[in-house]
Amino acid sequence: MPAADTIVALSTPAGESAIALIRLSGPDCADLGQAISGRSQPLRKRFAHFAKYLDIKGDLLDECLITYFTEGQSFTGESMLEVAPHGNPLIVQKILADLMARGCRAAEPGEFTRTAFLNGRMDLSQAEAVSDLIRARSDRSLQVAQRQLHGSVGRKMSELTERLLSVMAHLEAYIDFPEEDLPGEDQAGPASELRQLISEMQDLIETQRYSALLHEGIKTLIIGEPNVGKSSLINALTGADRSIVSDIPGTTRDYISAFMMVGPWRIEILDTAGLHEAGDAIEKIGIEHTIEQAETADFFLLVLDAATPSPTLPSSLLSRMTPINTIIIENKTDLPAAQSHADFLPDLRHVPMSLLQRKGLAELRDAWLQSIDASLSQPQNDGVVVNARHAASLGKAVDALELASSKLKDGELSELIAADLRDAVEHIGQVVGRVDNERMLDSLFKQFCIGK
Ligand SMILES: Nc1nc2c(ncn2[C@@H]2O[C@H](COP(=O)(O)OP(=O)(O)OP(=O)(O)O)[C@@H](O)[C@H]2O)c(=O)[nH]1
Ligand SMILES: [Mg+2]
8 A cells, every 4th residue: 555645734733832733643743853953863652842944945944842642552553743833824834834845745634533433443433432522612511522432432333233133133033043943043032132222223313302402502582572671681682782772672683692501501592573463574573483493492581571571472382382491581670560470371481580680590590490301301322412424324323224124023034134234334334424334244253153
């Protein structure tokens, strides 16, 4: 096989910083390390060398730390170099240009992690976790990414595969040794194990919703009639003058979104146009947008003016609101005419508030956190959370298992059932980016005495 390229990339953000990190991976790293540091000896592995960076003409570019990793003992599995110069974009640019002049190639996005995956340093779900980890913006998503990086998804897939292989082994024994003196084909065992596997995999697929919420944020809609204080609320929650506040009803014409945190959860919060029957053409469009947004919202903060009668809400909105996903905010409790609206949608949680006096915000955050925790508490499945790609593969595996299960019930041939099970194993294998036939054989041989 021809030697692969040696790739190079700046691994820290472009711009001024105390230090920058330039990473290289590929067969030339050992020679390059020696050449750029002007050493006569090869660099010691896994040792931070304080060295002068000398360019291809021998000119000094900077003083930096250079660390060399040998093949098999690095992130990518190839030999690697990490060069840490001062974080001056000009120095970084000169070093990158010099490394290119010495034959390196600029790395593609994600190429270091891809190489790590191709070299078997991690499975596909772990490679994905690297990018999730970098992008995580809340404690919860960080936690899930870290677990996945440590192989949580891979381990779960291995467990499912083992169990499927065991069902298969049971069935395949009859294909391979029909005349052998094997125990009678007890279909209740494999059939109930299959049902169990299907239900566990469906639970796993469900966790995709959780992972989407973690990454995109819990979409929360502030809704209510005009002038009740919706824009005041988004501003108070985000600590910024994000939305215009005025005493003119109908000030907010279209939705405005911002990101914020509630405890460990990332929230995308949207201020919307006030809901009411009348209104000009632009307001009407704004209200339509609110109703559209409500269809995909995860959470609602329904704001009321405590001094005015309870609102009449469009039924399309009301039907989306449940005690788990909605909090009613009775705002303007400071007004003399303010009254309790506890009897309005009494099943939903009510929080009294005066945004004018900045009262009730802490209570709202507490109630909100409790609601989110209640609806999104740690998913089952040992905390394993799958992403959309995993869920798609698992969905195909479930389809194959459903087929196998109904064939088993109809007493069809073991060969046909085993083919569906094999499909399922392959789809599960796709989650971690590999299908390991060796393991299937191991499992088969372990359970049945083949040697005679
Ligand atoms: N007294 C009192 N006034 C408030 C309170 N919260 C907001 N307001 C006032 O109510 C008016 C409307 O506030 P906004 O936040 O613009 O209300 P909105 O719901 O966004 O209104 P639209 O965008 O028109 O739908 C402003 O004059 C605010 O200063 C409060 O707790 N008490
Ligand atoms: Mg507004």
